Amino acid sequence: MKKTARIAVALSLAALALTSCGERGDDGDSNAKDSASPSASESTTPQEQHPDFKACMVSDSGGFDDKSFNQTSHDGLVKAKTDYGIQTAEAESKADADYAPNLENLAKAGCKNITTVGFLLGDATAAAAKKHPKIDYSIVDFGYEKPAKNLKGLGFKTDQPAFLAGYLAASQTESQVVGTFGGAKIPTVTIFMDGFVKGVEQYNTDKGADVKVVGWDAEKQDGSFTNDFENQSKGQSLAEALIRQGADIVMPVAGPAGLGGLQAVKQADKKAIWVDTDGCVSAAEYCDILLSSVMKGMDVAVEDAIKSSIDGSFDNTPYEGTLENGGVSLERIRQALEGEVGLTEKRMFGGLAFLVHGNMAAATPDAAAQASPASCISFVRRQSSHKGVPCSCRSRG
Amino acid sequence: MTKRPGLRLDRKALEGVLTTAAAIVLALLIGAVLMALSNESVIDSMGYFFSYPWDFFSRSFDVVTTSYGALLDRSLGSGEGLANTLNRSAPLICAGLGVSLAFRAGLFNIGAQGQIILGTLAASYVGFTWDLPGPILLLTSVLAGVLAGALWGGIAGLLKAATGTHEVISTIMLNQIASFGVLAYALGELKSFQRPDDDLGLPQSPPVPDAAAFPEVLGVHMGVLLSLVAAAVVWWLLTRSTLGFELRSVGANPDASRTAGMSTAKVFILTMVIAGGLSGLAATMMINGDQASNNASLVGSVGFDAITVALLGRGTPLGSVLAGFLFGILAVGGGAMQTTSAGTAPEVVQVIQSLIVLFVAAPAIVRWIVRQRRKEPTSTFAAKGVSA
Numbered sequence: 001m002k003k004t005a006r007i008a009v010a011l012s013l014a015a016l017a018l019t020s021c022g023e024r025g026d027d028g029d030s031n032a033k034d035s036a037s038p039s040a041s042e043s044t045t046p047q048e049q050h051p052d053f054k055a056c057m058v059s060d061s062g063g064f065d066d067k068s069f070n071q072t073s074h075d076g077l078v079k080a081k082t083d084y085g086i087q088t089a090e091a092e093s094k095a096d097a098d099y100a101p102n103l104e105n106l107a108k109a110g111c112k113n114i115t116t117v118g119f120l121l122g123d124a125t126a127a128a129a130k131k132h133p134k135i136d137y138s139i140v141d142f143g144y145e146k147p148a149k150n151l152k153g154l155g156f157k158t159d160q161p162a163f164l165a166g167y168l169a170a171s172q173t174e175s176q177v178v179g180t181f182g183g184a185k186i187p188t189v190t191i192f193m194d195g196f197v198k199g200v201e202q203y204n205t206d207k208g209a210d211v212k213v214v215g216w217d218a219e220k221q222d223g224s225f226t227n228d229f230e231n232q233s234k235g236q237s238l239a240e241a242l243i244r245q246g247a248d249i250v251m252p253v254a255g256p257a258g259l260g261g262l263q264a265v266k267q268a269d270k271k272a273i274w275v276d277t278d279g280c281v282s283a284a285e286y287c288d289i290l291l292s293s294v295m296k297g298m299d300v301a302v303e304d305a306i307k308s309s310i311d312g313s314f315d316n317t318p319y320e321g322t323l324e325n326g327g328v329s330l331e332r333i334r335q336a337l338e339g340e341v342g343l344t345e346k347r348m349f350g351g352l353a354f355l356v357h358g359n360m361a362a363a364t365p366d367a368a369a370q371a372s373p374a375s376c377i378s379f380v381r382r383q384s385s386h387k388g389v390p391c392s393c394r395s396r397g
Numbered sequence: 398m399t400k401r402p403g404l405r406l407d408r409k410a411l412e413g414v415l416t417t418a419a420a421i422v423l424a425l426l427i428g429a430v431l432m433a434l435s436n437e438s439v440i441d442s443m444g445y446f447f448s449y450p451w452d453f454f455s456r457s458f459d460v461v462t463t464s465y466g467a468l469l470d471r472s473l474g475s476g477e478g479l480a481n482t483l484n485r486s487a488p489l490i491c492a493g494l495g496v497s498l499a500f501r502a503g504l505f506n507i508g509a510q511g512q513i514i515l516g517t518l519a520a521s522y523v524g525f526t527w528d529l530p531g532p533i534l535l536l537t538s539v540l541a542g543v544l545a546g547a548l549w550g551g552i553a554g555l556l557k558a559a560t561g562t563h564e565v566i567s568t569i570m571l572n573q574i575a576s577f578g579v580l581a582y583a584l585g586e587l588k589s590f591q592r593p594d595d596d597l598g599l600p601q602s603p604p605v606p607d608a609a610a611f612p613e614v615l616g617v618h619m620g621v622l623l624s625l626v627a628a629a630v631v632w633w634l635l636t637r638s639t640l641g642f643e644l645r646s647v648g649a650n651p652d653a654s655r656t657a658g659m660s661t662a663k664v665f666i667l668t669m670v671i672a673g674g675l676s677g678l679a680a681t682m683m684i685n686g687d688q689a690s691n692n693a694s695l696v697g698s699v700g701f702d703a704i705t706v707a708l709l710g711r712g713t714p715l716g717s718v719l720a721g722f723l724f725g726i727l728a729v730g731g732g733a734m735q736t737t738s739a740g741t742a743p744e745v746v747q748v749i750q751s752l753i754v755l756f757v758a759a760p761a762i763v764r765w766i767v768r769q770r771r772k773e774p775t776s777t778f779a780a781k782g783v784s785a
Contacts, residue, residue, distance in 0.1 A: 061694045091735055094743055095697035096689060097485060098732050105471070105736040119599050120692060184693075185585050186600060246606050 049085030076302030159195030166199020179247030183254030348359030467731030480616030486725030493706030508698025516680025524605030547555025550673015
């Protein structure tokens, strides 16, 4: 008994020592306090605060921690919370059968804007929007032919930055073979691969080169897929297969499974292009092998939709992220542009995007007229020749 | 031993019920601790525990009561909630019955997942493509689902009977083939399985038309009733039929059964066919019951949850019904916890489910080890005092 008592005293003293530095907040009910007093730490310009507005989000069965589109969309919700001082709530789905109940629970919880993530929630979101006409609904990566007035699709022209990535890859390859593979044969994945192939073709036309793409046949719409966004070893073996076919630049479009691809690329001492997020942030350990990242700004789109809901301008016109509006972009090449006189980011992207659209000139006349894609790419290449890598991650600070 | 078998049996059965109840309570308690310790406001209050200890306890209490309150309220507290829960339980019950039945024949059927996947493909395809009048369409669609599941289960049974392939290996492989082979191919490559109005080619099928859907009463679809009928049929099959006797006999001791003149091959194949058919019936609960559109994530983890349902239900039909209902409550209510002020993650429910099974299984494992030492050959489920 004595020994037990001694241990108890020792333990409680240790606990006291460990915890005594903590301070109690002034209000006892802290569940609601976070949302009511937002920190302005992240936002540089103070925004109007809306503590009464509640924005919510439902994930698909991948969950918010999928290191992929659920997570990026969720970042948009978190950012809206800090920027506009709103309340938020979220519901993570564990199965398809959770979608409808989760949407209903959030409607009951007083949400005024609800974002859903992915085509799997397409039917459930449309049904909820019909049932609750006063709540604004937006859905990431999906669109409707005839959406209800309170239902907005958030789409992304990721073929535009992927085109640039293809052009970049073609200009950088030494083996004259580049590769790509996908997580599943669904439009939101193959659009990257289509753009990539077109970019390579454009380079071949411009330069009279003969760079080949392995892993995706854009004409037959057939290629290499992991059929699984989680399994990294599948991504690794697919990337290894592409490297065996001669590819020295690989673009995995497979979410977390693509990390396996980066592993294979690193082992083989080749280069890669990441998609969806900035690879130098989300997969920092592979930053040194990344030429660039094809960014899909789901967080930007989600935050914009929430903002329009707050100020009452929400409508059912589908959002489409493009190079022009910044909804999609090619990351890291920007770093190479720093300090170069006269070659602005806008001019470079405007010029490259000209090839994508054909009629982009009308939108940004000076950009299309003054910057040719070839000059931009050759500029990047010049950087690479004296630095070793085309884009330095260090320059990001 | 032979004097008062009735009383002995009752005591064992009671013991089983008490163990299960204790396991559920214990798991819920540990779940409560997890909820409290993962809540931000509780963590905050631990920082100054010795200045204001009451904060910690009151906040923990708030979090736990809010979460469990929401769990019960949303799953059982309203007519709509109860209907959701029953609908969600139905596939778990059916698939759990399939796994239980195989258990009793000494077969560890890990293949419910694959059998359900095949069932969803068949039931949904027949449901949305065939042009038949109302009730006949429903009937054929459900039958297609059951038969597809039975076929997939039968393959494992046949492999076991003909070549001695262990059913654990073959059913796991068949799960993979069903999910990454058949399902991915059908939904991804075959236009006829995809939505006809969808030119994007998304890998999902349309929901079945109303004609192929189970009729609903107060939000509860008829499939729920069908799952209870299935449980009664399995009970009859196990306790009253010749096949059931052979099945239990082979489960207890295949060698002795063979010596006694029974065909173990026949029992293995038939058991897996029926088990697969029950999993196929589970598939129709989603396709014809919820009118869900078929896609890669529709089945989710139902096929694997079915194994835990069967374990918790101790291999009996009634046990599977009750365990399936409990898991239905946890599935519907678990999702509701995150939209409360406590914001409890739905993963806590998965931990609770696993703990329940762990606590139920642990004494059984202990008992099993003891019996092995005494060299009393007996099957796991016979050891638990299952009525024979």
